[in-house]
Amino acid sequence: MANRISAVVFDLGGVLIDWNPRHLYRGLFGGDDAAMERFLREVCSPEWNARLDAGQSFADSIAELSLAHPDQSELIAAYRLRWPEMLGEALHGTVAILHEVRDAGIPTYALSNWSAETFPLARSRYPFLDEMDGILISGTVKVAKPDPAIFHIFLDRFGLRPETTVYIDDWDPNIDAATEFGMIAIRFEEAAHLRRDLRRLDVPIAAETG
Numbered sequence: 001m002a003n004r005i006s007a008v009v010f011d012l013g014g015v016l017i018d019w020n021p022r023h024l025y026r027g028l029f030g031g032d033d034a035a036m037e038r039f040l041r042e043v044c045s046p047e048w049n050a051r052l053d054a055g056q057s058f059a060d061s062i063a064e065l066s067l068a069h070p071d072q073s074e075l076i077a078a079y080r081l082r083w084p085e086m087l088g089e090a091l092h093g094t095v096a097i098l099h100e101v102r103d104a105g106i107p108t109y110a111l112s113n114w115s116a117e118t119f120p121l122a123r124s125r126y127p128f129l130d131e132m133d134g135i136l137i138s139g140t141v142k143v144a145k146p147d148p149a150i151f152h153i154f155l156d157r158f159g160l161r162p163e164t165t166v167y168i169d170d171w172d173p174n175i176d177a178a179t180e181f182g183m184i185a186i187r188f189e190e191a192a193h194l195r196r197d198l199r200r201l202d203v204p205i206a207a208e209t210g
Helices: 022-028 033-042 046-053 058-068 070-081 092-103 119-123 127-131 148-158 172-180 191-200
Strands: 007-010 017-019 087-090 108-112 134-137 165-169 184-187
Touching: 007 092, 022 033, 022 070, 046 058, 058 070, 087 092, 092 108, 092 127, 092 191, 108 148, 119 127, 134 148, 148 172, 165 172, 172 184, 184 191
Parallel strands: 007 108, 007 165, 108 134, 165 184
Antiparallel strands: 017 087
């Protein structure tokens, strides 16, 4: 099986990078987690963030949302002004796997839903991103997972065959879309499980670290 795996593709947020708006907003809400969760569910919602990932500009998105929620305009503006504070640590267990896969001679890539405006801020913070063979960010092509179009763009851009490409993501709709596209999809839960899943595919990495 090892010879048939031509590439391993990682999602970024939740797989290699601890991105979470709660890192920022927990402080802005003074520890009132219920109010924070309501804000992130009803105002700066996942659906709203998805439009940023798909290429809508922060300026337009924040202006529109602030008109709808004028009493929360400062909190909405913080989503861009203080965006770097949403970044946590690299997920070191997964980064270690990334390095082992590369050391085994298998190319590594990233396919991630991310705004083109903020990705440069993340790229400068996590050096391992520059070690990858290629990265495709949804905001640059203005289409986001789980739309099948982004998988087509990704595979075509890097000359990869879906049936020999492993794809790792932490969100079920993306896993389903990758599977339907013919990729070898792995649902990410934590690094130890990922390590076992890759070894089942005969990817030559260690059984465990440390």
